[in-house]
Every structure is written in C-alpha cells, then in structure tokens.
Amino acid sequence: xxxxxNALSPQLHRLITQMPKAELHIHIEGSLExxxxxxxxxxxxxxxxxxxxxxxxxxxxxxxxxxFLDIYYAGASVLxxxxxxxxxxxxxxxxxxxxxxxxxxxxxxxxxxxxxxxxMQTVIHGLxxxxxxxxxxxxxxxxxxxxxxxxxxxxxxxxxLEAAQPYLEHLLGVGLDSSEVGHPxxxxxxxxxxxxxxxxxxxxxxxxEGPPAYIWSALDQLQVARIDHGVQSIHDEQLMARxxxxxxxxxVCPLSNLKLCVYDDLNLHPIKRLxxxxxxxxxxxxxxxxFGGYINDNYLHTFASLGLDERDAIAFAKCSFxxxxxxxxxxxxxFSKLDELASKLGAV
Ligand code: HPA
Ligand code: ZN
Numbered sequence: 122x123x124x125x126x127n128a129l130s131p132q133l134h135r136l137i138t139q140m141p142k143a144e145l146h147i148h149i150e151g152s153l154e155x156x157x158x159x160x161x162x163x164x165x166x167x168x169x170x171x172x173x174x175x176x177x178x179x180x181x182x183x184x185x186x187x188x189f190l191d192i193y194y195a196g197a198s199v200l201x202x203x204x205x206x207x208x209x210x211x212x213x214x215x216x217x218x219x220x221x222x223x224x225x226x227x228x229x230x231x232x233x234x235x236x237x238x239x240x241m242q243t244v245i246h247g248l249x250x251x252x253x254x255x256x257x258x259x260x261x262x263x264x265x266x267x268x269x270x271x272x273x274x275x276x277x278x279x280x281x282l283e284a285a286q287p288y289l290e291h292l293l294g295v296g297l298d299s300s301e302v303g304h305p306x307x308x309x310x311x312x313x314x315x316x317x318x319x320x321x322x323x324x325x326x327x328x329x330e331g332p333p334a335y336i337w338s339a340l341d342q343l344q345v346a347r348i349d350h351g352v353q354s355i356h357d358e359q360l361m362a363r364x365x366x367x368x369x370x371x372x373v374c375p376l377s378n379l380k381l382c383v384y385d386d387l388n389l390h391p392i393k394r395l396x397x398x399x400x401x402x403x404x405x406x407x408x409x410x411x412f413g414g415y416i417n418d419n420y421l422h423t424f425a426s427l428g429l430d431e432r433d434a435i436a437f438a439k440c441s442f443x444x445x446x447x448x449x450x451x452x453x454x455x456f457s458k459l460d461e462l463a464s465k466l467g468a469v
Pocket of ligand 2: 146148299326349407
C-alpha cells in the first residue's frame, strides 16, 4: 500500500483528518477487529478455525470479493448476544468519531445471524442501543440500513423484511450485499418494491465486481436512491452521464477495492475521474477491520496515491452529506461548516 510519509502536506493531512464527514458505506460486521473476534469467541465459547489473532490476520489476503466474504461470515459467527452487537457497534462508533465522522448510515446483515439462530430482536436491540449511546456520548448520529444477502433467495429476503417489521422505526432503509456476480439486482425487485411501499429508503451494492448492467438494473428495477461501490460505471459513458445528471451518489470504498483486487494499485482508481465527470462520489471504509483502515485511512491513501488536494477533500466531504438521507437543513448546516473550513484554508 502507499506509504503516506511526506506524500501529503501537513495542511492537507490536518484538513482530511479533522473535517466533518459522513460515512455511508460501512458494514458493521466488517468493523469486527480480530482482537474483538477472539474476545467474543472466548466469552461465548465459540470455536474459531484460527489459532490466534495473528493467524486470523494472516488469512486476510484476499483475491476477490468471495474470498473475503468466506472469512467475514466466519468472523461474524462469534456474535450471539445483544451485548456482542452492542460492543462491536460501539467500538466502530468510537473509531469513526475519532476520524471526524459526525453522521453514519450503517449496514447490517441480519441473515448472517438469524441463520445461526440469533433473533432479529437480539441483533437490532444491540445495534440500536449502541447507536443511541454513540449519539449521547460521542455526538455521532447514526441510522441503520438492513441488507439482504444476494446469494440467498428473494423468499429469504422477504422473510427477513417481515421479521424486521416490529422494528421498522429503527430502520432507515434496506440494501443489498454479499456475492455480486450471478446475483443481479432484479432478483430482488419484488422485495425492494415492498420495502419502498413501507417507506424505507433503498440502496444496493452494484458494479463492485459486477458489470455496469447491474447498476442500470439497480436504478431501474430496484429504484435505488444510491449505488454502493458503482466503480464499474467508469466503463459506461451513458451510465456516468445519467448518474451525474440525476446526482445519484456512489459510495466508493478505495481500500476495499484495492484489497479485493478490483484495482492492482490505488493510483489506478477511477474515483477522481468520476468526481471530475460531475458525479456525487463519496469515500467510505466498507469493512475497515478487514481492509486495512477506517474512513480517514481511505481518504489519506487515496489522496496520496492520486495526488489530490484540499479542494478535492472539501468536495468529497460535501458529497458525503449530499449523498446521505439527512434532511435538507441538516445538509445545509454541514455544507456551511465545510465552506467555512475551506475559506479559512483558501481551498475554494
Ligand atoms: N461487497 C459485498 N458484500 C459485502 C461487502 C462488500 O464489499 N462487505 C460486506 N458485505
Ligand atoms: Zn459494501
């Protein structure tokens, strides 16, 4: 990975690490650090297929999305009790708040847990309690997006949506994640329609490894408000024009793309080209415990690799609020804060 020393000016480093930002693409199960996985395994008497924290970390040499997901689901097997979900989520909020995250829309994967006999109530109560504590103690506001695992059936997604009905007040929306290729968005058209009818926001992973056609289908069949990843749109001019014109945001995760071998080097990443083409593009961590860094690491490595500047930093932070489901007046509040920061620096 890029060495950061000397690559960024102290001023740019300070701006990136201190500016307020929103995180919109983080899987809470992907924030489970190896140390916490082992602590929870011990607390819950779960046998792990790894000898030690170091052995587990050594296994984080991924070749593609599936090679990561196999380990990610094994890591999540230690989560059994409400307290486990609380501890995992609160640990993420502490790290995010230290990175200047003031607002997060966070994914969770209930099927990973309900398939092991953990109830929807256990999952949601633990997460929601951590979110409330983070708001009170860290000043970080969070909303929850429940993802359907796309390698499972639409029937299973429907069951999951129904199991979540008693907790709808705690959900901002639904999303779609897990193994992309071979599981196109239209497989879930009906369940997404139901979710929209229930008043939930809808987003979907598309164009991470899958083709631009999956992004078109997420837009047209699922009617998503936002695309998670979406980097493969760079291969489709018409699609990029539409995303730019309609300001449909992409939640991009550069270190994830690097670790899952979507790009061999961050200096090949298209994020700056997408931004310059007028798309609303954001920087996020995806699964920070597995991909080598939290949100600021994603900003810093991307900026160092692509030679980006203060103006880009402010642009990405503004996109993060624009792309969120905050109210317009909340967005205006953060746009003004960023404008103040930029004018102090003479960045825009
Ligand atoms: N892609 C798809 N599914 C996921 C990811 C991802 O990057 N992270 C966790 N589940
Ligand atoms: Zn993701």
